[in-house]
Amino acid sequence: GVGGTGIHWGALHWRFLPTDFRIKSVLKEKYGAKAIPDTMTIQDWPVSYDELEPHYDRFDKLCGVSGQAGNLRGKLIAGGNPFEGPRSEHYPNKAIKTGVGPAIFSEAAKSLGYHPFPVPVATSSAAYVNPEGITLGACEYCGHCNRTACEANAKASPNVNMMPVLRTEPKF
Numbered sequence: 001g002v003g004g005t006g007i008h009w010g011a012l013h014w015r016f017l018p019t020d021f022r023i024k025s026v027l028k029e030k031y032g033a034k035a036i037p038d039t040m041t042i043q044d045w046p047v048s049y050d051e052l053e054p055h056y057d058r059f060d061k062l063c064g065v066s067g068q069a070g071n072l073r074g075k076l077i078a079g080g081n082p083f084e085g086p087r088s089e090h091y092p093n094k095a096i097k098t099g100v101g102p103a104i105f106s107e108a109a110k111s112l113g114y115h116p117f118p119v120p121v122a123t124s125s126a127a128y129v130n131p132e133g134i135t136l137g138a139c140e141y142c143g144h145c146n147r148t149a150c151e152a153n154a155k156a157s158p159n160v161n162m163m164p165v166l167r168t169e170p171k172f
Contacts, residue, residue: 006157010146013065013122013156015056018049018085049085057088063156064128064136067091067120081117093125096139121145122156132165 019026022044027036036042069090070080095118098106106116123145124136137152145155153160166172 007149007159008147009157011122011155013060013063013067013120015085016049017083021045021047021049021052053085053088058131061092062130062132062161063122064093064124064130064154064161065091065120065122065156066093066096066118066125066139068095068118070117079117081120082115091120092130093128096121096123096125097141123150124154130161132161134161134164136160 024036024042024044027042068080069077069084069087070082071077071084071086072090073088074086076082098118109116123139125139127138128136130136135153136156137150137154139154140152142151144150149155149157149159
């Protein structure tokens with residue numbers, strides 16, 4: 001199928017953290033300038049998380065990502081990832097249902113003071129039409145997300161999210 005690794009990826013949909021874009025500065029602030037050898041080529045990115053966030057948001061919507069926001073415009077939201085960078089909007093779809101095993105693990109983690117949250121996945125928890133007009137099906141919880149194409153077209157991949165749009169382009 002067209003899409004290559006996009007068909008058999010696991011659909012985990014993480015954003016880089018704001019600190020990832022300033023890694024050299026963060027390491028120098030935390031450990032001192034001498035912690036980074038002169039021979040190391042580590043650099044801060046020429047763009048910031050805030051500059052890229054609108055593009056992250058657009059891509060979330062293109063892929064129909066399911067999840068629970070933990071940081072909406074700087075306000076922390078219970079049940080979401082409290083460590084993520086500020087998001088401009090919620091995920092396009094509600095989080096995928098949590099299985100019995102992960103729910104037990106989540107409760108144990110909470111009892112120890114940790115902050116478990118649903119992993120963001122580019123799998124639609126409900127039928128969804130993305131900004132390009134592509135309809136994604138709802139996850140059927142078949143358990144075959146990794147290494148196979150999604151028969152319900154719920155998992156984002158180039159063959160589902162991009163090919164139908166590109167095929168209408170005469171130059172494609």
